[in-house]
Amino acid sequence: MTHLVEQPRTSEARERLLRTAADIFYREGIHAVGVDRVVSEAGVTRATFYRHFPSKDDLVRAYLALEDAALRALFASAMDPDDPAANVDAIIHGIAADVEHHHTRGCPFINAAAEFPNPQHPVRLAVSAHRTWFVHTLRDVLAAAGHDDPEQLARRLVLLRDAALVGAYLDGPEITVPAFVSAAREVVTRG
Numbered sequence: 001m002t003h004l005v006e007q008p009r010t011s012e013a014r015e016r017l018l019r020t021a022a023d024i025f026y027r028e029g030i031h032a033v034g035v036d037r038v039v040s041e042a043g044v045t046r047a048t049f050y051r052h053f054p055s056k057d058d059l060v061r062a063y064l065a066l067e068d069a070a071l072r073a074l075f076a077s078a079m080d081p082d083d084p085a086a087n088v089d090a091i092i093h094g095i096a097a098d099v100e101h102h103h104t105r106g107c108p109f110i111n112a113a114a115e116f117p118n119p120q121h122p123v124r125l126a127v128s129a130h131r132t133w134f135v136h137t138l139r140d141v142l143a144a145a146g147h148d149d150p151e152q153l154a155r156r157l158v159l160l161r162d163a164a165l166v167g168a169y170l171d172g173p174e175i176t177v178p179a180f181v182s183a184a185r186e187v188v189t190r191g
Helices: 012-028 035-042 046-052 056-078 084-102 108-115 122-144 150-171 173-190
Strands: none
Touching: 012 035, 012 046, 012 056, 012 108, 035 046, 035 056, 056 084, 056 108, 056 122, 084 122, 084 150, 084 173, 108 122, 108 150, 122 150, 150 173
């Protein structure tokens, strides 16, 4: 028997709540922002909020799902099924562009994990699911390009990405992004 996952109700108000929350959560932190602020800035009522998100944690998970979907779409759009070797370079440059232009205040998943220390909390489980997807995607791209030990190489690239996201926030992308690209290329070349 197949169980269907209930899809969230889509409405303009829900999308506005989610976009507003995503912006504020990323800029200011999740625990620092209350439901009242999200409701006010989104221009909806509390009843509308709770109709779409039974709790703030549900909104946080939806925010992380939005981030996850954006990164999956970015990866999918960068992949060339006819050139596996070029895909590795596309990933490195895609990560660099993301660090420089989209995630200038660190990784939204690392930031969320820092605010939800319990590894069994639903928010942390969403973070873990995203990171698992990320490692497996990198591993598959590296394997398709013929790299030895693609699992270990993928984990090294994840660490470099994590460091680049934090480093760009602290030191600026002009310093961090070139260092990330150089380190990532060296890791991929040397294995």
